[in-house]
Amino acid sequence: MDFQPIERSPEAFQQPVTADQIVAMTRRAFGPHVRVSAAVELGNGTYNNTYRVDLDLAAAGAVVVDDDDGGAPPPGDRSVILRVAPEPARQFRTERGFLRNEVASIPHLAPIAALMPRLLATDFSHEVVGRDHVFQSLLAGVPAPEGLGAYPRTAWGAFYRSLGAITRTIHDVRGERFGPVAGPVFATWAEAVTAHLADLAADLDGLGLDSTDVRRLAESAARHRAALNRITEPRLLHGDLWTVNVMLAPGAPEPTICGVFDCDRTSWGDPEADWPILLAGRRPGTERDAFWEAYGPLANTDEARLRRLIYRASHLGGARLERHRLGNAAGVAESYAEMRELLALLPQADPACRQS
Structure with missing residues (x-):
């Protein structure tokens, strides 16, 4: 062997x-x-x-x-x-x-x-x-991080458009409770978000890292539970759908997704909390904008923007764990400065209370 x-x-x-x-x-x-x-x-x-x-x-x-x-x-x-x-x-x-x-x-x-x-x-x-x-x-094809480089950047819009369509297809699947697909599940979205943040803080504690900012984020999520609980219908989230987890068809005239793998972070929640939504929103004015052509626009209310801030900060806390695991001490340190900036943007009063 x-x-x-x-x-x-x-x-x-x-x-x-x-x-x-x-x-x-x-x-x-x-x-x-x-x-x-x-x-x-x-x-x-x-x-x-x-x-x-x-x-x-x-x-x-x-x-x-x-x-x-x-x-x-x-x-x-x-x-x-x-x-x-x-x-x-x-x-x-x-x-x-x-x-x-x-x-x-x-x-x-x-x-x-x-x-x-x-x-x-x-x-x-x-x-x-x-x-x-x-x-x-074994999936056929070429890993997207390798395959995309074979195409000029002007052709990458087709890839992100396809990624947006796949993300929309996943998000259209409806569930009954919030939380990881295998559980634990929760009756409300606010409960699922705050439970995840509590686990995230405990993970940081276990590594000897300061979790104070994540606990502050959990308190903010609890304070804004009315805005979070406007999300009443659980939708399926992939949790890790991006270039590293898709395959491209070899020799296609444009970058064409032919495989999706590593679906182990799936959960039920607000589609706007999903990882591809966060990444697609970065670098506006680039080929990533094609994602929204297939996915559709995001909500543009005070509540929606507040929720997206909470989701962005939650993802940053998870990234801190990943950076620590990879020995990226500088990235861990940077996450604290980034989190301070996000927490400063979170309002003290809940927009949902003003609109209800």
């Missing part, structure tokens, strides 16, 4: 599994006679450990049911994706059970199912390895 893990320090957040563990996980998923010819760790993500696993099916006479007709695939090597979650003790409160959350979200993501990898096997038992893991089909 050709095993190519990414070398990391023992202190790194992501820790690889062993070659023997990959063989054991694969045989449990697809049968005891499947032979693993290669396992190569992919380094694009910062949370799960992701591997491309090559299965030599011809040598074993094994069957993996993942073709369109539900029968045996053609003989020979077959590549699949193995995603392994961090050990439970390494997971932040705000990131707990991400793979379980993704599996729970699959039925709700049916409108974009044709773009997503197929779930081949799931194991949350921790019997083979003490970590959640799933096997998925």
Whole structure:
């Protein structure tokens, strides 16, 4: 077996599994006679450990049911994706059970199912390895961060227009409660937002980082609960839809999205709180403006602008965790200055109270 893990320090957040563990996980998923010819760790993500696993099916006479007709695939090597979650003790409160959350979200993501990898096997038992893991089909295409560079910037508008259309399709899915798809869920949007901020502050405390500003943000969200609770219908949010999590069709005349992956941050909430909405709004006057042509305009009321400030600050708190995990001390320090600026923009009185 050709095993190519990414070398990391023992202190790194992501820790690889062993070659023997990959063989054991694969045989449990697809049968005891499947032979693993290669396992190569992919380094694009910062949370799960992701591997491309090559299965030599011809040598074993094994069957993996993942073709369109539900029968045996053609003989020979077959590549699949193995995603392994961090050990439970390494997971932040705000990131707990991400793979379980993704599996729970699959039925709700049916409108974009044709773009997503197929779930081949799931194991949350921790019997083979003490970590959640799933096997998925390998998406065709080129990762967007690599593929976009093959096109002139004048053509990038087509990419962002497509990203806006996919985001709108996801946001059109309706739910019944607010919060992560796999739970916990809440009856109101304000409860879901403040619960997330409380977990975020606890995560920062656990790392020895100052959480005072995030706790102030949670207090502000509670004070503005009337504006938050104007959002009464939960909509499906992807949570991480941007260039790093999509594939492009190779050789297409314009950048064309052919795959969407890493859907483990899905939740029910206000569409304007979703990650792609925040990123699409950055750098106005560029090709990103094409996003709104397909998605549609955002609300332009005092309440909506207030909510977006809260969401922006919440995302910044999450980015602080990510920067710490990546050893970006300067970025962590910058997040405190950025948060001070955002908190200063939040009004003391709730616009919803003035308008109700």
